[in-house]
Amino acid sequence: MIEQEDAHNPGSPRLDDQLCFALYAAQRAMTAAYRPFLDELGITYPQYLVLLVLWERGEVTVKELGTALCLDYGTVSPLIKRLESAGLVRRERSTRDERSFSIGVTGRGEELRERAALVPGALLAATELNEGAVARLRGELRQLAERAQVAADRTRLT
Template sequence: MTRQDEKHPETPAGSLLLDEQLCFALYAAQRAVTAAYRPLLDELGLTYPQYLVLLVLWERGESTVKELAAALRLDYGTVSPLLKRLEAAGLVRRERSARDERSVRVACTGRAEELRERAAGVPGALLRATGLEGPAIARLREELRGLAERADEAATRTR
């Protein structure tokens, strides 16, 4: 408990204390989880964002850049360099759509499909490392999804 908490156990919503910020708790958790993934993904030769791109492609198959960006909640300018690096590594191929030249289709290569087998152990290894188990994982995931939805709605209202 911080000294502020000792004096005022119910800190007001307008607190400017760092440890009282939801955004900071999320930021710290995200950095810690990404750091926990790093050694697992280093073995696969992937960064965390590259791993996320491959997860989408393994799940959905060939997709457009626009579909990938939407699935990952990223903008086109962020996804495009990721795809260039994955293509240079021989893990994806990009092709302009024959029906719409503005659309670029992305698919896994055979090398990415082989990597998928090795990547199958990553989620379990991360859970073992964090000590999280079934019900707690499901509850946390649902709470975070709900928070993301509410934050998206709030951001949309303020635009």
Template structure:
């Protein structure tokens, strides 16, 4: 947090105060939101990353591991263990694509589909627990997606 009366404007882009860092505010918010999800997802036997995998598969249906990893902005080395655990739990299945042996397809099983119904209340429960209204969520989501696009562009330019 900035302190009044300081010579420099520590809220500016050049500040080295931890609480002035956009990245730290995002990191703290992400950790807090994930922690708020934890008890809701524990009832389903899922971790937050597993929940994200299932959300994508429920929405899109069968897909390749490569497409899934891209959508979740994760590398293959992170997605593969997630899928192994979900497969061990009987929630997803993986198989080689008959069209391209190098490609692995992943899809939700019947058991995974059954979990979808129980998971339907998670978003509402999270909103209730945080006290955020629907319009606040929509605004935050829009701003965060905009920030993500800008940051991805900056990262690409920096390569």
């Protein structure tokens, strides 16, 4: 039995005290909050992220897309194939390196951009978060991601 003094201690084995679980639960809830808006666009949350990168950066390689989204090739490739089947992106073999593919948005994918531009504001309204709170959370989460990556790299090297 866990003693009372261990409750709400980051080092305790309680589920509710785990930072990783709080992040996991928040991520799942955010994805669920996005779902109705993205359903109207006919895309999933991971597909939305791919399109955001392409709208922001233009044509990119599969490797660049994976790096931007912190995903490996095996995860990015099926996303691209589904978006390609939906007519939202095109995949072309690179002229510089035939082993590499570049990904770009099609005209249909570009048309979706205007409707997708309404999603962030709709999500803010739905979650009742203001822009200041979002900026603070985003900054803290980026710092946490950097620290966790350093810790993961350090652990992998030992």
